[in-house]
């Protein structure tokens with residue numbers, strides 16, 4: 455009887471449901487089930503999802519696939535209308551462009567992100583982290599999302615771009631509403647908020663660009679404006695869309711690495727002790743945390759022609775969600791301990807949290823630097839840090855992270 459029940463339970467049709475109870479706090483069992491039972495999965499509301507490391511890796515690197523929304527059929531998805539309304543169907547950021555435009559623009563922007571340029575930012579990152587830790591220390595008990603995880607990447611990317619001082623909370627709200635559109639399912643209220651926030655953010659960025667033309671400096675925004683002035687290298691729209699993606703990607707992702715990463719370190723006191731004792735482990739620990747928490751849970755590609763994968767044919771003009779979070783915990787890649795946090799894992803850096811191929815995250819070195827300094831210094835400064843109450847999750851399927859994480863450091 456027990457056997458029959460088990461069999462019938464496993465034969466129930468399986469569908470990806472990120473809205474199910476508990477998925478936000480703990481997506482891993484559901485993702486593992488998808489990876490094991492239906493690694494190539496037609497999503498109920500349209501598109502396909504992939505969960506195995508090898509599939510995700512090869513699809514991300516496949517030059518026959520596109521990232522341009524105009525190549526996709528949205529079917530009944532209201533998402534297509536939303537993107538059209540937002541003027542996003544022709545988004546010209548490098549994240550949304552195929553070669554040759556991708557190649558030209560990435561070349562222009564990548565000069566500001568070489569490992570050498572990023573390493574030179576270390577003293578400034580340390581200074582920002584230490585002053586955030588001073589304030590947390592003085593308070594004794596603090597929310598480390600608003601006190602450290604959010605302001606650090608926000609201030610660093612603002613300074614790199616040379617943004618004027620602005621209303622940080624206001625911009626944080628707009629940005630949060632906009633990145634919610636990366637989720638496949640949205641409530642009507644969220645759609646309205648995203649559209650309004652998108653207009654406000656676009657106006658803000660236009661003003662910033664105007665201001666920067668009057669106040670040029672030794673910064674990334676000035677360099678991009680100079681490239682735009684050069685006409686055939688960067689159009690006005692391309693300029694606006696690069697600034698927008700750098701600004702938003704620059705902080706909406708790293709906040710999750712630092713927030714959720716610290717949560718996991720505090721949940722694993724043995725690992726935290728090892729890291730406190732040996733700063734030489736900082737870099738490896740951040741690779742492992744990136745693997746373990748996947749601050750961006752999935753990326754995407756669009757088929758231009760039919761794509762054979764496993765025994766499935768994914769038709770042309772389909773969206774594919776590549777679940778980085780599931781690939782990162784695939785036992786076929788990371789072995790029997792794939793589901794465990796191990797800051798000494800030798801192959802942790804092979805995670806797919808930054809994607810792969812030509813769209814591999816441009817800000818990866820910067821994010822890792824910020825993560826290493828913030829997490830390493832926090833743990834060493836506060837040997838008795840402990841969680842207070844339950845963390846508050848941000849409710850985002852893709853950019854999964856925390857809105858609040860209260861910690862007592864006294």
Ligand code: HEM
Nearest residue numbers: 548549703704707708711753808809810813815816817821
């Ligand atoms: C922990 C933090 C971060 C994570 C997990 C992350 C993750 C990703 C992922 C998954 C992609 C898409 C890769 C693909 O589809 O193959 C991406 C692309 C990108 N990221 Fe990040 N990112 C992070 C931080 C940053 C930062 C700090 C910046 C900028 C300052 C940044 C800028 C970009 C840009 C511009 C792209 C588009 C690259 C392209 O299409 O060529 N990211 N990132």
